[in-house]
Amino acid sequence: MLDSYLPIIVLIGIAVGFAICTTIFSRLIGQKKPTEVKLAPYECGMPPVGSARERMSMKFYIIAMLFIVFDIEAVFLYPWAVMFKKLGLFGFVEMGVFIAILLVGYIYVWKKGALEWE
Amino acid sequence: MDNLMQIAMQNVNYGSIMPSLVLCIFGMALLLINVFLPRGKTTPASWIALIGLVVTAVFAARGWGDPQFGFAGHVALDKFASFSNIIFLFSAGLTILMSDEYLQREGYPIGEYYPLILFATAGAMWMASGTDMMTIFLGLEVLSISLYILAGMFRGQLRSNEAGLKYFLLGAFSTGFLVYGIALIYGVSGTTNVADIGMYLKSHPAMLGNPMTIAGMLLISVGFLFKIGAAPFHMWAPDVYQGAPTPITAFMSAGPKAAALVAFVRILILGLDGLQGDWTSLLWVLAVLTMTVGNIIAINQTNIKRMLAYSSISHAGYALVGLVAANQIGVSGILFYMLAYTFMNLGAFAVLVLAGKKGEENLTLEGFAGFGFKRPFLGVAMSIFLISLMGIPTTAGFAGKFYIFAGAIKAGYIWLAVLGVLNSAVSLYYYLRVMVYMYFKEPAEDYGWVTLHAGAVISIIISVVGVFYLGLIPGKVMEMARMALFF
Amino acid sequence: MQVLFFYLVAFVAVASGLLVVTCKSPVNSALALVNTFFCLAIFYVMLHAPFMAAIQIMVYAGAIMVLILFVIMLLNLGVETMKKTTHTVWGIVAGSLVMMLTFFFIKRGQPANISGPITNEVVESVGHTQLIGKHIFVDFLLPFEITSILLLVAIVGAVILAKKEV
Numbered sequence: 001m002l003d004s005y006l007p008i009i010v011l012i013g014i015a016v017g018f019a020i021c022t023t024i025f026s027r028l029i030g031q032k033k034p035t036e037v038k039l040a041p042y043e044c045g046m047p048p049v050g051s052a053r054e055r056m057s058m059k060f061y062i063i064a065m066l067f068i069v070f071d072i073e074a075v076f077l078y079p080w081a082v083m084f085k086k087l088g089l090f091g092f093v094e095m096g097v098f099i100a101i102l103l104v105g106y107i108y109v110w111k112k113g114a115l116e117w118e
Numbered sequence: 119m120d121n122l123m124q125i126a127m128q129n130v131n132y133g134s135i136m137p138s139l140v141l142c143i144f145g146m147a148l149l150l151i152n153v154f155l156p157r158g159k160t161t162p163a164s165w166i167a168l169i170g171l172v173v174t175a176v177f178a179a180r181g182w183g184d185p186q187f188g189f190a191g192h193v194a195l196d197k198f199a200s201f202s203n204i205i206f207l208f209s210a211g212l213t214i215l216m217s218d219e220y221l222q223r224e225g226y227p228i229g230e231y232y233p234l235i236l237f238a239t240a241g242a243m244w245m246a247s248g249t250d251m252m253t254i255f256l257g258l259e260v261l262s263i264s265l266y267i268l269a270g271m272f273r274g275q276l277r278s279n280e281a282g283l284k285y286f287l288l289g290a291f292s293t294g295f296l297v298y299g300i301a302l303i304y305g306v307s308g309t310t311n312v313a314d315i316g317m318y319l320k321s322h323p324a325m326l327g328n329p330m331t332i333a334g335m336l337l338i339s340v341g342f343l344f345k346i347g348a349a350p351f352h353m354w355a356p357d358v359y360q361g362a363p364t365p366i367t368a369f370m371s372a373g374p375k376a377a378a379l380v381a382f383v384r385i386l387i388l389g390l391d392g393l394q395g396d397w398t399s400l401l402w403v404l405a406v407l408t409m410t411v412g413n414i415i416a417i418n419q420t421n422i423k424r425m426l427a428y429s430s431i432s433h434a435g436y437a438l439v440g441l442v443a444a445n446q447i448g449v450s451g452i453l454f455y456m457l458a459y460t461f462m463n464l465g466a467f468a469v470l471v472l473a474g475k476k477g478e479e480n481l482t483l484e485g486f487a488g489f490g491f492k493r494p495f496l497g498v499a500m501s502i503f504l505i506s507l508m509g510i511p512t513t514a515g516f517a518g519k520f521y522i523f524a525g526a527i528k529a530g531y532i533w534l535a536v537l538g539v540l541n542s543a544v545s546l547y548y549y550l551r552v553m554v555y556m557y558f559k560e561p562a563e564d565y566g567w568v569t570l571h572a573g574a575v576i577s578i579i580i581s582v583v584g585v586f587y588l589g590l591i592p593g594k595v596m597e598m599a600r601m602a603l604f605f
Numbered sequence: 606m607q608v609l610f611f612y613l614v615a616f617v618a619v620a621s622g623l624l625v626v627t628c629k630s631p632v633n634s635a636l637a638l639v640n641t642f643f644c645l646a647i648f649y650v651m652l653h654a655p656f657m658a659a660i661q662i663m664v665y666a667g668a669i670m671v672l673i674l675f676v677i678m679l680l681n682l683g684v685e686t687m688k689k690t691t692h693t694v695w696g697i698v699a700g701s702l703v704m705m706l707t708f709f710f711i712k713r714g715q716p717a718n719i720s721g722p723i724t725n726e727v728v729e730s731v732g733h734t735q736l737i738g739k740h741i742f743v744d745f746l747l748p749f750e751i752t753s754i755l756l757l758v759a760i761v762g763a764v765i766l767a768k769k770e771v
Contacts, residue, residue, distance in 0.1 A: 129743065129744075129746065130746065135747065142754055146757070149761065188747075189746055189747035190743070190744050190745075190746070192745070192746075192747040192748065193747060228765060230761050230764075230765050233761070234758070234761065237754060237757075237758050240754070241754075244751060250748075252745060252748040253747055253748055253751070256748050256751040256752065256755060257751065259755055260751065260754055260755050260758060263755065263758050263759060263762060264758050264762075266762070267758070267761065267762040267765065267766060270766060271765065271766075273766070282766070308721055328713070329709060329710045329713045330710055333710060
C-alpha cells in the first residue's frame with residue numbers, strides 16, 4: 001500500500017532538490033554586484049515604507065479563527081461524503097443538524113458584522 | 119455495512135439527551151434573537167433564558183424514572199444524571215436571576231452572556247450523563263470554553279482579562295492531561311466506554327498493575343482535579359474567581375464544579391473500579407491538602423470575593439472526602455453537598471452582587487463595616503449563608519458535611535473525618551470575621567447605593583429557602599440522592 | 606527500507622521539534638513547527654491512516670499555523686525583545702525525568718494483548734475515510750453533534766473577545 005505513495009516521495013524529493021540546487025547554483029554562478037536598492041526588501045516594486053515588524057490588527061485574528069472553525073466543519077464533510085449512500089437519509093439528517101447548528105453561528109457572525117473590515 | 123442505517127436509527131434515543139437538547143435550542147434561539155433585534159433595544163434575554171431553564175427542568179425531572187440509554191452507549195439519563203442536572207439548573211437559574219442588573223451596572227450588557235450560560239449548563243449535563251469518555255470530554259470542553267469566555271467577558275477591566283486568559287491557558291493545559299489519560303486508558307482497554315473499561319479491567323486483572331493503566335488514571339485525575347479546583351491544582355482559582363464577573367464566579371464555583379465531580383465519580387467508580395486502592399490513597403492526601411490549603415489561605419484575605427474563592431477550594435476538599443469514602447453514603451453525600459453548596463454559595467454571591475459598587479472595589483472586609491444594621495435584609499441573608507458555609511446545625515452546610523463525614527467514618531477513614539471537622543473549625547474564623555464586621559463595626563457609610571433589585575432578591579430568597587429546607591428536613595433529598603446512585 | 610524511512614522522518618521530526626524551542630525568532634519556531642506537523646502526517650501515512658494525514662496537513666499545518674503566525678505578528682515579538690531565559694537547568698532536569706518515565710512505561714507497560722476488528726487489511730479493503738465515517742456517524746454520533754455546539758461556542762467567543770465593538 002505504501003508503494004502507492006512512491007510518486008509523492010519522488011515529487012517531494014524533486015522539489016527539495018530543485019530548491020537546494022537553485023540556491024547553490026545561483027550562489028556559485030551568479031554575479032554579485034550589491035547596491036543599496038538591490039539589498040532593500042522587495043515590496044512589489046514600490047519603495048519600502050516603514051518597518052516590516054508592524055503589529056497586525058486584531059481583525060486578522062478574528063478572520064483566522066473563524067476560518068479554522070469552518071475548516072473543521074469542512075473536514076467532517078469528507079467522511080460523510082464517502083459514506084453518504086450507505087448512511088442514507090439518516091446520515092443526511094445528522095449532517096443537516098450539524099450544519100444547521102453551525103449555520104446559526106454563521107448568521108450570528110454575519111449579523112454581528114464580524115466579517116466586515118471595519 | 120449495508121444495514122448501517124438501521125443500526126444508526128436504533129442507537130438514537132432522544133429521550134436520553136432531552137434536557138441538554140432543550141437548553142441548546144434555547145441558547146441558539148437567544149443568540150439569533152440577540153443579533154436580529156435592533157441595536158439599543160433591551161431584550162428580555164434573561165427571562166427567555168429562565169423560561170428555557172424551567173422547560174429543561176421539566177424534562178430533567180422526567181428523567182427521574184427508569185434510566186434512558188441512547189446513542190450507542192454514549193449517554194445514560196439515569197437518576198444520578200437527573201439529580202446532577204437539577205444542581206446545574208439551580209446554579210444556572212440563580213446566576214441568571216442575579217445577572218441582569220449587574221451587567222447594566224458594570225456597563226457590559228452583552229447579549230451573548232445568557233446563551234453562553236445555557237451552553238455551559240448543557241455541557242455540564244453531557245458530563246453528568248455521559249457514559250463514554252468522548253462524551254464526557256466534549257461536554258467538559260463545551261462547559262470550559264463557555265466559562266473562559268464568560269470569565270474574560272468584561273474586556274475593559276484588566277482583572278477580567280487576566281481571569282479569562284489565566285483560566286484559558288491553565289484549563290487548556292489540564293484538558294491536555296485529561297485527553298492523554300483517556301488515550302492511555304483506551305490503549306489499555308481498547309474502548310472509550312466507561313462501563314466497558316470497567317468490565318475489561320475486571321476480566322484482565324493483570325492489566326491493573328500495568329504502568330499505562332496507572333498513568334492513565336493519574337492523568338485523568340489531574341484533568342478533573344484541576345476543574346474541581348483541588349490542591350495542588352488550585353492555583354488558578356483565586357485570580358479567576360476574583361477577576362471574573364461576580365455572577366459568573368458564583369456559577370463557576372457551583373455548577374461546573376459539581377459537573378466535574380460527578381463525571382469524576384462515574385469514571386472512577388464505574389470505569390476504574392479495579393484501581394480503587396490507588397485512587398483512594400491519592401485522593402485521601404489531596405482531600406486533606408485541599409481542605410487545609412483553602413482554609414489557611416482564606417484566613418488572610420481581606421477581599422471577600424477572593425476569600426470566598428479560597429473557601430470554595432476548601433469546600434471542594436470536603437466533597438473529595440466523600441469520594442475517598444466511595445461508599446453509598448459518601449457519594450450520595452457529594453450529591454447532597456453540591457446541591458447545598460449551590461444554595462449557600464450562590465446566595466452569598468447574590469448579596470455581593472447587590473452590595474458592590476461599579477468596579478467592585480468596595481467588596482472588602484472594611485467595606486462591610488456596619489452593613490448588617492444599615493441593610494438588615496441583606497445582612498441577615500448574608501449571615502445565614504455564612505453560617506451555612508461554616509456548617510452549623512439547622513443549615514444545609516451542616517447536613518451535607520454530616521453525610522460526607524459519616525460516609526468517611528463508615529468506610530473506616532476516621533482520621534480523614536477528624537481532619538475535615540478540624541478544618542471546618544478553622545473556617546469558622548474567617549466566616550465569622552465577616553459577620554463581626556457587618557454587625558460590630560461602626561458603619562463608615564450608609565450604603566445608599568444598594569438597591570434591592572427584584573432578580574437578585576428572588577435568588578437570595580430561593581437560596582435561603584434552600585439552605586433551611588436542606589438543613590432542617592434533609593432526609594427526603596438525601597433519600598433521593600441515595601436512590602440516584604448507580605452502584 | 607520502511608524502517609530506514611521511519612528513522613529518517615523521525616530524525617527530521619525530532620530535529621525540527623528541537624528547533625521550535627531553540628529558535629530565537631518566534632516566526633522561525635513556527636516554521637519549524639510546520640515541519641514537525643508534516644513529519645507527523647508522514648507517520649500517519651505509514652500507520653495506514655491517510656485521512657488523518659490529510660487532516661493533519663489541512664488543519665494543523667494549514668489553518669492552525671496561520672493562526673499561530675497571526676498571533677505572533679499580533680504580539681509583535683521581534684528577536685530583539687526576547688530575553689535570555691535561564692530555565693536551562695530545570696528544563697534539562699524535567700526533560701530527562703519525563704524521558705525516564707516514558708522509557709519506564711514503554712518497557713513495563715505492554716499494550717493490551719488484543720487486536721481490534723479493524724486491522725490493516727480491513728483498512729485496505731474498506732478504506733480509511735469510510736471507516737472513520739462509519740464510526741463518526743454511527744457509533745460516535747452524539748460526540749459529533751456536540752462538536753457542532755463546541756464550534757458554535759468557539760465562534761461566539763472569538764467574536765465577543767476579539768471584535769472591536771461588540
